[in-house]
Amino acid sequence: MNKDATFSATLSLTLVLSVLTPVSPYRLLTCCNTDNLTATSQFYHNLQILLESLPSNTSLANGYFHDHIGDGNDRVYGQALCRGDVNRKDCMKCLENATQQLMNMCKRYEDSITWFDLCQIRYSSRNFTSMMEYAGKYPPQNSLRKSVKNPNKFGEKWIYLMDTLSAEAAFKNSKAMFAAGEIRVSEKETIYGLVQCTRDIPPNQCKTCLDSALGDLKTCCSKREGGTVISANCNVRFELSLFHNASNPQLTWSVSKAERKWKKWIIVVACILSALAILIGLGVVYVRRKKRSRKDEVRSQSALLHHAASPTRNVKTNSFALGKYVID
Incomplete structure (x- = not known):
């Protein structure tokens, strides 16, 4: 246990x-x-x-x-x-x-x-x-949060924000083990986030604790306008209103993994379709040229045979005539 x-x-x-x-x-x-x-x-x-x-x-x-x-x-x-x-x-x-x-x-x-x-x-x-113990707790305020209109887009952005802050608190700001920041969802909405660990645990345990808390936060509040998970060694929180005093710069939204994979597949499929179209086009041209070449070859052979056959018949006729004349 x-x-x-x-x-x-x-x-x-x-x-x-x-x-x-x-x-x-x-x-x-x-x-x-x-x-x-x-x-x-x-x-x-x-x-x-x-x-x-x-x-x-x-x-x-x-x-x-x-x-x-x-x-x-x-x-x-x-x-x-x-x-x-x-x-x-x-x-x-x-x-x-x-x-x-x-x-x-x-x-x-x-x-x-x-x-x-x-x-x-x-x-x-x-x-x-110096011992990380995680047993996440949900403050009652979580259940009072309103649901967001676009949970997929909203969820991707606050998760990206909180994941970034967790890594920063654990590894980039390991002395304070604290990070806060914000990310814009739209012209009217900005998500504010905060994460913190107690300073008696090492950075890797801080990150483990925060990851566990974020997992619970996703479970309770992924479609809500805010949420908090607290534990003995770490806390995480996000809101649509500014609740912290940290002067952290606004995070720039980068393309999500799902979007990157989707765009990557679009590019791959487009390249494959383009290559197939080129190959099909080349194949059609090749077949047409080959058919045309065969027709030209057949015509050429027919012409040669016709040309070669006519003198032979004349010679044979003449020969027969000459022979007949001689015999007579």
């Missing part, structure tokens, strides 16, 4: 949805329960210290920080991540809200994670850092 399945199977999930401040409205809160704790346990005490330290430490560490406090069974591991396009102030504010949410709703659980638009926080009694 893989890590994702183990993580999902051994933990019972409690989804808690509510409305917080406009600065950081959260999308999904998951409390993963293993054993209930008492408010006086050493683990809870260590958890409180860790969560209180994460907002400031993360904002000072360029938006990502992980730490642990305590020893043995009382040790607690924590990790915080701010979206790559937010400033320190908004990062810290979001994490403070997220921390408060965890303390209010998940403080008696040994493993919890919460996602906000601008940040996420996770803690656990086990060491989860």
Whole structure:
């Protein structure tokens, strides 16, 4: 069983949805329960210290920080991540809200994670850092998105955008593991996309996580005007309205693989048909010339035979006449 399945199977999930401040409205809160704790346990005490330290430490560490406090069974591991396009102030504010949410709703659980638009926080009694775990979650807003009018064209473009951003976040911007951009669908529509990984995993695992998230995003939102998939180690999102602050240049739409294959086949078929037409034309010319040549040859032979036959008959006639004359 893989890590994702183990993580999902051994933990019972409690989804808690509510409305917080406009600065950081959260999308999904998951409390993963293993054993209930008492408010006086050493683990809870260590958890409180860790969560209180994460907002400031993360904002000072360029938006990502992980730490642990305590020893043995009382040790607690924590990790915080701010979206790559937010400033320190908004990062810290979001994490403070997220921390408060965890303390209010998940403080008696040994493993919890919460996602906000601008940040996420996770803690656990086990060491989860540097280990990619994927179990994609769908925020409820996904089901509220409107359907697009031209899903095929729209889908091709947002998938192209998100695939490009995923490769950029994992390999070209591996320190931040974040990428955002946009692509024009029409004069009135532009798709905005964003992808991000936690910085404790290597680039190849980041790409694997993002690919899994994009697979889930295609399943839920390929025909919708937007969508989000969140997980412990990576998040992906696209919208028709600008939702990020990154100053990435607009991507230029390139011909899709399907279009390239179709155009390639058109060229191949056209070349084959042209070649066949030329061969057929040459064949017709050859046959006609051969027929004409045979007719000319037959006529020529007939003429020669006729020309050759006439003197012979005359000679024979004369010879016979001469012979007859001589005999007589």
